[in-house]
Amino acid sequence: MKIVIIGGVAAGAKAAAKIKRLLPDSEVSIYTDDTHVSYSACGLPYYIEGNFADYTSLLVRSVEEFNTSGIDVYLESKVEKILPAQQQVLVCNKKHAFLVDYDKLIIATGARPIIPNIAGVKDYKNVYSLRKIEDGIAIRNKMLESKRAVVIGSGFIGLELLEAFVRNGLFVDLIEKNDRIMPSFDTDMSELIRQRLDQSNDNNFEIHTSEIVTEILGENGVATGVKTLSGKYMPTDIVILSVGIKPNSEIARDAGIVIGDTGAIRVNKLMQTSIENIYACGDCCEERHLISGNYVWVPLGSTANKEGEYAALNAAGVYSEFEGVLGSSVTRCLNTTMSMTGLTEAQALEFGYTPVFAIVSKTDKVAYMPNVGEITLKVMADKASGLLLGGQAVGSIGADKRINALATALLGRLTVQEFKRNDLTYSPPFSPTIDPLLTAMSILCKKVSRPC
Amino acid sequence: MKIVIIGGVAAGAKAAAKIKRLLPDSEVSIYTDDTHVSYSACGLPYYIEGNFADYTSLLVRSVEEFNTSGIDVYLESKVEKILPAQQQVLVCNKKHAFLVDYDKLIIATGARPIIPNIAGVKDYKNVYSLRKIEDGIAIRNKMLESKRAVVIGSGFIGLELLEAFVRNGLFVDLIEKNDRIMPSFDTDMSELIRQRLDQSNDNNFEIHTSEIVTEILGENGVATGVKTLSGKYMPTDIVILSVGIKPNSEIARDAGIVIGDTGAIRVNKLMQTSIENIYACGDCCEERHLISGNYVWVPLGSTANKEGEYAALNAAGVYSEFEGVLGSSVTRCLNTTMSMTGLTEAQALEFGYTPVFAIVSKTDKVAYMPNVGEITLKVMADKASGLLLGGQAVGSIGADKRINALATALLGRLTVQEFKRNDLTYSPPFSPTIDPLLTAMSILCKKVSRPC
Numbered sequence: 045m046k047i048v049i050i051g052g053v054a055a056g057a058k059a060a061a062k063i064k065r066l067l068p069d070s071e072v073s074i075y076t077d078d079t080h081v082s083y084s085a086c087g088l089p090y091y092i093e094g095n096f097a098d099y100t101s102l103l104v105r106s107v108e109e110f111n112t113s114g115i116d117v118y119l120e121s122k123v124e125k126i127l128p129a130q131q132q133v134l135v136c137n138k139k140h141a142f143l144v145d146y147d148k149l150i151i152a153t154g155a156r157p158i159i160p161n162i163a164g165v166k167d168y169k170n171v172y173s174l175r176k177i178e179d180g181i182a183i184r185n186k187m188l189e190s191k192r193a194v195v196i197g198s199g200f201i202g203l204e205l206l207e208a209f210v211r212n213g214l215f216v217d218l219i220e221k222n223d224r225i226m227p228s229f230d231t232d233m234s235e236l237i238r239q240r241l242d243q244s245n246d247n248n249f250e251i252h253t254s255e256i257v258t259e260i261l262g263e264n265g266v267a268t269g270v271k272t273l274s275g276k277y278m279p280t281d282i283v284i285l286s287v288g289i290k291p292n293s294e295i296a297r298d299a300g301i302v303i304g305d306t307g308a309i310r311v312n313k314l315m316q317t318s319i320e321n322i323y324a325c326g327d328c329c330e331e332r333h334l335i336s337g338n339y340v341w342v343p344l345g346s347t348a349n350k351e352g353e354y355a356a357l358n359a360a361g362v363y364s365e366f367e368g369v370l371g372s373s374v375t376r377c378l379n380t381t382m383s384m385t386g387l388t389e390a391q392a393l394e395f396g397y398t399p400v401f402a403i404v405s406k407t408d409k410v411a412y413m414p415n416v417g418e419i420t421l422k423v424m425a426d427k428a429s430g431l432l433l434g435g436q437a438v439g440s441i442g443a444d445k446r447i448n449a450l451a452t453a454l455l456g457r458l459t460v461q462e463f464k465r466n467d468l469t470y471s472p473p474f475s476p477t478i479d480p481l482l483t484a485m486s487i488l489c490k491k492v493s494r495p496c
Numbered sequence: 497m498k499i500v501i502i503g504g505v506a507a508g509a510k511a512a513a514k515i516k517r518l519l520p521d522s523e524v525s526i527y528t529d530d531t532h533v534s535y536s537a538c539g540l541p542y543y544i545e546g547n548f549a550d551y552t553s554l555l556v557r558s559v560e561e562f563n564t565s566g567i568d569v570y571l572e573s574k575v576e577k578i579l580p581a582q583q584q585v586l587v588c589n590k591k592h593a594f595l596v597d598y599d600k601l602i603i604a605t606g607a608r609p610i611i612p613n614i615a616g617v618k619d620y621k622n623v624y625s626l627r628k629i630e631d632g633i634a635i636r637n638k639m640l641e642s643k644r645a646v647v648i649g650s651g652f653i654g655l656e657l658l659e660a661f662v663r664n665g666l667f668v669d670l671i672e673k674n675d676r677i678m679p680s681f682d683t684d685m686s687e688l689i690r691q692r693l694d695q696s697n698d699n700n701f702e703i704h705t706s707e708i709v710t711e712i713l714g715e716n717g718v719a720t721g722v723k724t725l726s727g728k729y730m731p732t733d734i735v736i737l738s739v740g741i742k743p744n745s746e747i748a749r750d751a752g753i754v755i756g757d758t759g760a761i762r763v764n765k766l767m768q769t770s771i772e773n774i775y776a777c778g779d780c781c782e783e784r785h786l787i788s789g790n791y792v793w794v795p796l797g798s799t800a801n802k803e804g805e806y807a808a809l810n811a812a813g814v815y816s817e818f819e820g821v822l823g824s825s826v827t828r829c830l831n832t833t834m835s836m837t838g839l840t841e842a843q844a845l846e847f848g849y850t851p852v853f854a855i856v857s858k859t860d861k862v863a864y865m866p867n868v869g870e871i872t873l874k875v876m877a878d879k880a881s882g883l884l885l886g887g888q889a890v891g892s893i894g895a896d897k898r899i900n901a902l903a904t905a906l907l908g909r910l911t912v913q914e915f916k917r918n919d920l921t922y923s924p925p926f927s928p929t930i931d932p933l934l935t936a937m938s939i940l941c942k943k944v945s946r947p948c
């Protein structure tokens with residue numbers, strides 16, 4: 045049995061290791077256009093920040109380790125074409141092109157940064173996006189000799205790099221075309237993120253919302269500033285493009301594989317694409333939302349890891365349904381933790397629910413304890429049934445763990461009425477007497493139609 | 497309508513405030529033998545430690561606040577007898593005894609420390625147990641002039657006071673009659689707590705297990721040391737009795753109210769005792785365990801708070817079932833967080849389950865991040881059905897929040913197979929790529945009878 049895996053960062057690397065354990069006699073090979081395999085891309089912003097000294101800490105399994113376990117890894121070897129009728133892929137490396145046979149193919153091509161349509165965006169060497177190891181190394185090296193940065197886009201990567209740059213003494217202009225930062229959160233919660241960042245701003249960054257960069261200016265191949273639609277000019281030593289990512293699904297589309305409305309590869313619960321013997325996993329494919337059942341695209345490292353495992357199980361003949369995701373995620377920026385799970389307000393409306401909300405701000409411990417922080421929690425339920433739909437938390441360390449309790453409730457399809465009975469741990473250093481989650485449920489009980 | 501509440505720390509204070517809001521025209525009075533009302537008893541060890549300067553931080557609602565909202569509070573007024581036939585209680589204060597009529601009576605008499613049968617235990621003024629505000633003040637004042645302490649009993653209070661004393665520069669002998677500390681945890685987890693404490697021991701405490709104090713020695717009314725069964729002598733400036741608590745249920749028993757096998761007052765889901773118009777809540781009463789349905793006695797502040805609310809609702813005529821508890825709890829000692837929910841191993845066996853376990857030790861963040869701690873998580877499920885039964889966590893900050901996700905799963909009666917699909921948040925500063933909870937579920941999947 046010959047198993048070919050395209051891509052080897054998270055899903056691909058996981059799939060390779062798993063399938064080799066399941067089928068020790070199979071031939072497993074990873075082809076990737078990347079210079080590295082099996083690494084923690086989520087850790088790149090923290091490497092740039094200097095949370096650890098050596099980027100090699102990010103490497104999970106080396107090529108040698110893969111080889112030792114009998115897996116061949118071909119770096120800088122791009123799969124240019126999938127030939128489903130022939131069960132072959134066309135691979136090109138620097139020197140030549142060649143065809144590789146497969147019995148099972150696993151597509152784990154990931155996603156890539158969106159390059160915004162800005163004049164000069166490709167003209168300067170100090171304009172970066174962050175996706176791969178070498179991006180991280182290049183950004184860190186440039187940062188160390190920089191005084192100012194412009195970050196375009198204020199999602200996860202944008203805010204993580206804002207933190208990294210500010211912690212390294214740079215002044216940062218953060219530019220967001222929407223009227224609020226972190227737009228994947230609900231409006232009220234992203235406004236709260238903004239407030240908390242403003243409070244921790246020691247004149248070392250400026251946030252510009254509803255602002256569009258029209259041109260990157262520079263000389264001798266080096267960007268020196270950006271111009272915006274409103275007429276501002278911001279000088280800079282480094283420009284980051286962090287306006288989002290898109291799935292690397294073109295190679296699948298070219299092969300006739302069905303692509304979902306999200307633009308990512310559509311798979312069933314067995315991680316099978318529309319073409320026999322071809323599986324997909326990780327950032328290149330869609331998943332089902334566990335709450336709504338709708339197809340969504342949630343490109344996250346935790347999801348990629350799981351999907352890689354399920355793709356391997358099914359490719360190896362072990363029937364294993366991947367049910368879907370809740371879209372649970374977390375990051376931090378300076379002293380603010382932000383985390384979410386389940387549907388956003390917009391998704392809830394789109395998927396036909398009538399959402400009701402509770403927003404609760406409480407201390408993260410009993411107020412008399414030292415080092416008290418604040419957590420604001422938004423919990424959403426369906427008005428008619430009381431079914432919990434999602435939640436978001438912004439605040440001090442620990443905000444994210446409330447979201448994990450909520451994710452578990454979503455998994456179990458609990459209602460507000462049921463969660464209200466939850467017995468959560470309490471001790472003064474760990475939470476207020478009544479956890480913000482329970483306070484939120486009490487409020488929601490008064491807003492849902494079914495009695496509590 | 498005259499509502500009389502006996503006791504006013506957590507459950508009683510909560511019940512009073514709630515019922516007055518529900519029935520503004522009712523007469524609500526609290527009678528307590530305590531010198532204070534409505535305070536955070538759980539915060540006393542942290543007051544002693546010096547985490548905050550003034551014990552008044554622990555007071556939730558003052559007598560004046562109760563009075564302003566129309567609730568009468570009688571401090572140092574002990575209810576000596578309940579007369580159900582007459583619907584009266586007999587109250588004694590320093591000056592006189594009197595009878596008080598009630599339409600509804602809520603018993604919230606709490607619990608009291610067990611005084612172990614040790615020679616000299618009542619002979620010395622520097623022998624304390626910790627339950628009330630004045631205990632906390634006395635212990636703190638004595639601690640500030642002490643160099644050595646003996647703590648007898650290594651449960652929550654014992655370990656919390658070990659921390660408080662060590663942080664204040666005292667040398668502590670911690671004495672436990674069992675062969676392990678924190679015996680409410682499973683054996684393996686309490687051994688792990690011991691290991692972690694030993695590691696953080698900078699020669700400032702000694703733990704003596706399987707050791708029984710036979711005599712407290714002293715002179716002029718001041719204890720100066722303890723003798724143990726094995727013949728040891730430990731000099732000390734302060735002795736703490738923290739061998740456990742028992743419910744203040746005698747007054748209910750005397751009135752003919754049914755007492756459960758646990759020794760606490762038996763109540764139904766409406767917090768009603770066996771006698772009409774008499775309710776009980778808080779540490780003096782039993783509760784149902786949400787997993788097994790058995791009666792248990794789980795005296796915790798979080799539970800007392802909820803039970804006070806349910807007692808008030810039902811006494812006010814608002815039908816509200818309190819389903820029960822999971823026994824979720826948490827504390828810390830030095831740098832170790834310890835937390836549990838659901839059944840212990842012993843309870844699971846007692847209640848007829850065939851428990852299987854997974855024990856997982858993982859970093860609390862991705863290992864390359866700074867300030868990495870370790871969390872050990874034990875998760876238990878029923879072998880036949882895969883139903884999750886409970887779990888315990890020991891380790892760095894954040895250990896407890898895994899337990900809250902697990903508590904939510906217990907509430908929803910999730911199986912291992914279901915929880916394995918959970919979508920928990922991930923980012924390098926917050927957890928490893930695969931959360932310890934999910935690793936535990938993968939291991940359990942191989943141990944339960946139903947396939948995963």
